[in-house]
Amino acid sequence: MAETAYGVTVKLLGLLGSLTCQELSLAWGVRNDLTELESTVSAIKAVLLDAEEKQASDHRLNHWLGELKDVLNDAENVLDEFHCRVLQKEAMKRYGSTSKKVCHFFSSSNNPLAFRFEMANKIKGVRERVDDIADKKDKLNLAEGLEDGNITMHQRDMTHSFVHPSSVIGRDEDKENLIRLLMHQDAGRNVSVIPIVGIGGLGKTTLAKLVYNDEVVVSHFQLRMWVCVSENFNVTRLIKEILKSAVGTIDENLSVDQLQIRLRKLLENEKFLLVLDDIWNEDRNKWIELEDLLLSSCNGSKIIVTTQNSFVATIMGTAPTYNLDGLIQENCFSLFVKLAFKEGDENQYPNLLQIGREIVRKCKGVPLAVKTLAGLLYSKVDEGEWKYVRDNEIWNLEQKEGDILPALRLSYNQLPFHLKRCFAYCSLFPKDHVFTNLQLIQFWMAHGILQSPVNENQELEDVGDLYIKELLSRSFFQDLDVQQICFHTFKMHDLVHDLALSIAKGECSIVTKDSSISTEVCHLFFFDNDQEVTTQLEKLSKVRTIIFETKQPVLI
Missing domain, CATH: 1.20.58 (Methane Monooxygenase Hydroxylase; Chain G, domain 1)
Known part of the structure; x- marks a missing residue:
């Protein structure tokens, strides 16, 4: 919606x-x-x-x-x-x-x-x-009194540290870059933190696994530990998980003070590598509380952090953020073939290979999207099924837990309520649309979805600008181009746009000459300016927004 x-x-x-x-x-x-x-x-x-x-x-x-x-x-x-x-x-x-x-x-x-x-x-x-x-x-057994931000979010499955190198395609250069960062000695710091940032499904965890298990890395560090943090950045829990990763089982009845003593003693004079996978915490004080317990090790210890949020990288990182890019098209296709066909069968179906290349373009370099679509087609040889996947938007295809849209939805679930509303409205614009900050803020203002300014020196436009910055930091927007101090452009990754469409469902519609418009639609974007608008609208009673595609979209 x-x-x-x-x-x-x-x-x-x-x-x-x-x-x-x-x-x-x-x-x-x-x-x-x-x-x-x-x-x-x-x-x-x-x-x-x-x-x-x-x-x-x-x-x-x-x-x-x-x-x-x-x-x-x-x-x-x-x-x-x-x-x-x-x-x-x-x-x-x-x-x-x-x-x-x-x-x-x-x-x-x-x-x-x-x-x-x-x-x-x-x-x-x-x-x-x-x-x-x-x-x-009253018949639906619903709990009362929950406040936004305190509801239980569905989190991703816990990750482990192993990956078979042969199952990973196209990350050799990224692996070598990260290993160089791990081997680099940072003057004046016992422990350095290297953040890996990118949208969900890009392969941040997989890359961290590749590095974690590399022979050079294994021989360089005396101690290696892997912890999947996810949304629960509880310092006591994390101390326990770090100890378990290092020594196996621990006494769960130990007090917090006993736990911190054991952790500091474990790390004392050890050069360690710690991977903190899937971080969402934006509270710097929580991180400092944990970081203080990790500083007694030898010089050269490293922490790798994976996150979708560049602000998290800012508060935790001591080394430059490693912004992970998508896979090149050929690597995506190789991954798709590996996962969509039984080994050696692909050469028997040249027609499916051609359709597969077109399917892979929809994935825009995101390995999890490739895996999702390849999984839908594995061992299927009916050309009609392949064309169905090719011709449908990803958000409209079957998705299981762990597939690309559920993975991206985890990041949506982490948004505060006011950002959820603003993000969902972005589905009204077409893919590859170049947003300008001024245009999008005016769009949000017109719909009355910006919160009132918190102080008298702040205008509503300032609130909208803060929202854009936060969505940028959380990887919902990308390709930022600052053209002037108060004017910049940015885009939305196609898969993030698919996420927005899956949330908006039938309420937002981009209208072309061939479109059939649901009577439930509330917001319309007319992509072809020469259409007969009156004919399309005369049976629609719920429309609240009409946008016409021009150099600067016109909002009605």
Whole structure:
């Protein structure tokens, strides 16, 4: 969904609590309905985070959230009409008769009493529909009171340190580069930290495994340890995991103080290599607490950190960040052939090999995407099945746990609520679209999804700029090109765009001459300017955004 049901409730409650809405409710005699609506929406909001976390495994929840979002969007539209009416009223006070023409243009009725009656009926109808939806939630066993950011996220499987070198293609140069960094002696530091950064599925963990098991590295370090951190950066847990990796089993009943003594003694005068795989922690104080326990080793000890977040690399790294690039096309194809065919069978199917080359282009250099699509086709020789994979967007194909979109969704799950909303709206723009910071901020502002500034010296544009920087640091945007101090461009990786589409589902649509548009669509991007827009829109009642492709997209 372009915006989660939780996101719509936040916006709706903001509208209901505004001074404008309060003024209207008194003036138009609808205060009771709006008060009841606000109370019901607040009760629904209390369980929504739990519902949205569980919906993937519960069809009833998925259906309920869809119904809920429909009625909440309708409620928002009605309240928007209220706000428009107030603006008209204020315009008449300020500008007199000229503004009457504006009011005439916007009003659905020239009769103020009729318009008021129409709005009152709409509010009552929406309130009754929300009540009906709210009654259903009691049968869904949802937990109340969860706050955004405290829900349990689905994390990736724990990783281990082994990989067979023959199963890895195209990472020899990266491996040698990292080994050189490991062998380099950093003056003045006992322990150096080397971050590897890139989007999910790029092969950061695989590269770390290759380096970890290389003969040169094994002989260089007296002690090697591997810990998969994932989202739970708990220092006590990490001390235990480091000790287990080094010595095997430990006494789980040891106190934190006993654990830290054992860790420091273990590392004392040892040149070690520690891999901390899959880091999400942005709290520098937590890292410093762990780092202090690792500094008693010999000079030349190294820590490799893998992360999707460049900010994590900044707070942890002491060496320059190693930004991992995608595989070149030929290596991607070699990997695809290795995984899609039984050994030696590929030469029997030259037609499938050609289709395979076209499929690999969709993967944009990301090995996990190659593995996902190759896995869908393994041992299949029906040309129609291969063409189906070639001709469909990755987000629309079957995905299992550990495949590319679930892997990318882990990074989406880690986003704070306000960034989730803003990211999902980016699905409305086509692949390879070159974003400008000013354009995207205005787009977010037009949809009312930027949070209010936290201090009086901050403008809404400043908030949007902070959001862009954070999405850049988390690898949701890439190819940053700073052209002027306040103007820069960036793009979204095709697979990240697929992730956004999978979240937006049918609510965002890029329209071409051959498109069929769902009646549920809320946001449209017209890719061909010469299309007959009226014909396409006349049966669509839920459209809120229309963008026309120009040198600078026009938002309606």
